[in-house]
Amino acid sequence: MTEPDPPRVIAFDGDDTLWHSEVHFQAVQDRLRALAAPWLSGDELDRRLLATERTNLTHYGYGVKSFALSSLEVLLDATDGDLPGPAIAELLGMAKELLDHPVELLDGVVETLDALAGRVRLVLITKGDLYHQWCKIEASGLGPRFERTEVVHEKDPATYRRILTELDVDPQRFLMVGNSARSDILPVLELGAQAVQIPYEVTWAHEHHDGAPHWPVLERIGDVLAYASALPEATDRR
Amino acid sequence: MTEPDPPRVIAFDGDDTLWHSEVHFQAVQDRLRALAAPWLSGDELDRRLLATERTNLTHYGYGVKSFALSSLEVLLDATDGDLPGPAIAELLGMAKELLDHPVELLDGVVETLDALAGRVRLVLITKGDLYHQWCKIEASGLGPRFERTEVVHEKDPATYRRILTELDVDPQRFLMVGNSARSDILPVLELGAQAVQIPYEVTWAHEHHDGAPHWPVLERIGDVLAYASALPEATDRR
Numbered sequence: 001m002t003e004p005d006p007p008r009v010i011a012f013d014g015d016d017t018l019w020h021s022e023v024h025f026q027a028v029q030d031r032l033r034a035l036a037a038p039w040l041s042g043d044e045l046d047r048r049l050l051a052t053e054r055t056n057l058t059h060y061g062y063g064v065k066s067f068a069l070s071s072l073e074v075l076l077d078a079t080d081g082d083l084p085g086p087a088i089a090e091l092l093g094m095a096k097e098l099l100d101h102p103v104e105l106l107d108g109v110v111e112t113l114d115a116l117a118g119r120v121r122l123v124l125i126t127k128g129d130l131y132h133q134w135c136k137i138e139a140s141g142l143g144p145r146f147e148r149t150e151v152v153h154e155k156d157p158a159t160y161r162r163i164l165t166e167l168d169v170d171p172q173r174f175l176m177v178g179n180s181a182r183s184d185i186l187p188v189l190e191l192g193a194q195a196v197q198i199p200y201e202v203t204w205a206h207e208h209h210d211g212a213p214h215w216p217v218l219e220r221i222g223d224v225l226a227y228a229s230a231l232p233e234a235t236d237r238r
Numbered sequence: 239m240t241e242p243d244p245p246r247v248i249a250f251d252g253d254d255t256l257w258h259s260e261v262h263f264q265a266v267q268d269r270l271r272a273l274a275a276p277w278l279s280g281d282e283l284d285r286r287l288l289a290t291e292r293t294n295l296t297h298y299g300y301g302v303k304s305f306a307l308s309s310l311e312v313l314l315d316a317t318d319g320d321l322p323g324p325a326i327a328e329l330l331g332m333a334k335e336l337l338d339h340p341v342e343l344l345d346g347v348v349e350t351l352d353a354l355a356g357r358v359r360l361v362l363i364t365k366g367d368l369y370h371q372w373c374k375i376e377a378s379g380l381g382p383r384f385e386r387t388e389v390v391h392e393k394d395p396a397t398y399r400r401i402l403t404e405l406d407v408d409p410q411r412f413l414m415v416g417n418s419a420r421s422d423i424l425p426v427l428e429l430g431a432q433a434v435q436i437p438y439e440v441t442w443a444h445e446h447h448d449g450a451p452h453w454p455v456l457e458r459i460g461d462v463l464a465y466a467s468a469l470p471e472a473t474d475r476r
Contacts, residue, residue, distance in 0.1 A: 059334050061369025065303040069330065072310075076326055083326065085319025092311060096297050130368035131299025131391040153369040 004194050007120055007228060009169045012113075013178030014126030014133065016200035017221070019140055020104045025067070026202055028094050032071055035087055039078040048074045050205050061153055063129030068095035099132055103139040108222040113145045115225055124149040125163065125176070127183060155183035157190045164191065177224055181209035189215060196227060242432050245358055245466060247407045250351075251416030252364030252371065254438035255459070257378055258342045263305070264440055266332050270309055273325055277316040286312045288443050299391055301367030306333035337370055341377040346460040351383045353463055362387040363401065363414070365421060393421035395428045402429065415462055419447035427453060434465060 015021035029049070033042040040048070052070045060066035071091055076083050116122060124146045126133050133151040137143050148167070152159050164174055171193040178184025179200040186209075188195040196216040218227060253259035267287070271280040278286070290308045298304035309329055314321050354360060362384045364371050371389040375381050386405070390397050402412055409431040416422025417438040424447075426433040434454040456465060 059337050060303060061367070063303075065298060065307060069303060069306060069333070072326070073330060076323055076330075079323070081323025081327065083323060085314055085317070085321060088310070088314055088321065088326070089319065092307065092314075095307070099297050129299070130389060134391045151368060153372045 005172050007175035007194060008173040009121045009123055009167055010116060010175045010177060010224070010228065011123040011125045011163075013176070013180070013184045014124060014136065015128065016106075016179040017177060017184070017198060018105060018109050018124070018142060019136060020106065022200060022202050022204055024098055024101050025204065028067075028098050031094060032091070035090060036075055036078060039075075045074065045078075046205075048078070054206065061129070062127060063132055064095055064098045065129060067098075068092070099135075103136050105140060105142075106221060108220055109142070112221045112224055113142065116228070117145065120228070121167070121169075122146050123163075123167065125152060125155070125160075126150070127152050127155050155180075155187055157187045160187055160191055160193070164193070175228065177221070179203070180207045181213065182207050185213075185215055196224065198223075243410050245413035245432060246411040247359045247361055247405055248354060248413045248415060248462070248466065249361040249363045249401075251414070251418070251422045252362060252374065253366065254344075254417045255415060255422070255436060256343060256347050256362070256380060257374060258344065260438060260440050260442055262336055262339050263442065266305075266336050269332055270329070273328055274313055274316060277313075283312065283316075284443075286316070292444065299367070300365060301370055302333055302336045303367060305336075306330065337373075341374050343378060343380075344459060346458055347380070350459045350462055351380065354466070355383065358466070359405070359407075360384050361401075361405065363390060363393070363398075364388070365390050365393050393418075393425055395425045398425055398429055398431070402431070413466065415459070417441070418445045419451065420445050423451075423453055434462065436461075 012018055029046070032049070033045050036045045049071060052074050053067065056066060056070050056073070060069060068091060072083075072088065075087065075091070113122060122145060124137070124142070126137070126149070128151070130151050137149055137151075143149060150163055152163075160176075164171060167174075171191045174188075174193040176184055176188040176193065176195040177198065178195070179198055180203070181197060185195040185197050196218055197213060198218050198221055216227065218224065250256055267284070270287070271283050274283045287309060290312050291305065294304060294308050294311070298307060306329060310326065313325065313329070351360060360383060362375070362380070364375070364387070366389070368389050375387055375389075381387060388401055390401075398414075402409060405412075409429045412426075413432040413434065414422055414426040415434055415436065417436055418441070419435060423433040423435050434456055435451060436456050436459055454465065456462065
């Protein structure tokens with residue numbers, strides 16, 4: 001196997017790569033389980049919610065508002081339409097808390113980006129609700145470190161192809177760094193670009209990927225520096 | 239007053255400029271009024287919904303899902319938390335209908351874009367929910383007519399400045415075409431760029447602008463051709 005070319009562009013995923021996200025969703029889902037306990041077991045709530053979220057993806061797309069509307073649908077169904085007002089109010093409150101949650105960066109993010117600055121072009125590619133992602137980028141303070149920030153509605157090969165074209169970079173010289181095999185790795189490899197996975201402590205069931213990874217897996221974001229050690233100094237940036 | 243320079247880039251708004259949107263929201267709001275009639279007058283529903291939507295903008299941003307969550311909050315409050323399940327189910331159904339509504343282009347859109355093609359760079363700048371806007375762009379079939387499509391979470395001067403920079407166009411050579419004074423005209427004029435308004439048949443209360451326009455107002459999209467008649471032929475495109 002030949003060594004990959006040193007990347008000219010390194011793109012980072014946002015949720016669960018640069019900042020915590022899924023732990024906050026899971027904390028809210030725990031509260032949702034408690035809220036639904038009079039009508040559903042925890043496992044049944046999880047099962048129905050995942051199925052409803054998946055069905056609703058074509059209507060709603062990703063994000064907290066979609067999660068809230070799907071949760072409401074599950075609870076309404078579980079109670080045969082007799083859902084108490086306080087439960088609805090609590091659900092709406094949980095959604096707002098989740099949307100307004102402070103952004104917490106993962107360890108080593110700032111140091112890693114600072115060490116890469118000037119050596120490669122840095123890009124942020126994050127999936128989900130436009131407004132919420134924009135709020136998180138603002139709150140993270142990381143925006144100015146990136147040449148470009150892209151909020152996309154789906155991370156599929158077509159989306160990555162468009163971005164690579166707009167960045168005017170060869171796939172071989174593009175490296176994607178992210179936690180999700182389904183969103184950050186597989187569609188990127190499909191284009192002949194490079195990708196490394198940094199698994200997060202928890203994974204949303206929808207993003208689960210079966211099978212052993214046939215791509216590089218790193219433990220923490222700081223490991224990207226060693227991985228990309230063959231990077232040029234701050235010249236020849238295209 | 240001197241004549242403006244012929245534009246090199248013409249950017250079009252999406253909702254209520256290229257395709258119908260607000261009429262569909264208003265139709266749903268009529269149904270919401272009927273749904274709320276046991277507890278609220280139509281006027282009171284409108285008033286509370288606008289106030290709630292405005293308060294929730296900082297949590298939710300724009301779009302149908304935000305509208306649905308705010309409507310739910312209004313109904314829950316109006317019923318002192320005793321909102322019947324069928325009303326909630328109807329509300330969720332209305333949101334999905336609105337999201338899945340077929341895209342209907344305004345008269346003259348395709349002809350106008352075709353007549354402009356090759357003479358100026360064409361761009362689409364639309365505000366709102368990323369996934370829903372993306373669905374509408376896809377369904378409209380208009381995507382390939384634009385050099386670039388931008389879904390933004392807010393149309394303020396900073397957003398337009400970023401786009402102009404990325405397009406590498408002087409403000410004086412950029413023309414925005416849209417229905418909303420607040421979103422499509424005023425922030426663009428503030429940058430020293432050009433803007434023409436084509437009012438839509440109805441305007442969302444949040445987008446209302448008081449005061450006489452001090453900018454060009456056209457009756458229909460086809461009038462952009464005469465307005466931009468000084469456009470160069472298909473050369474010198476930057």
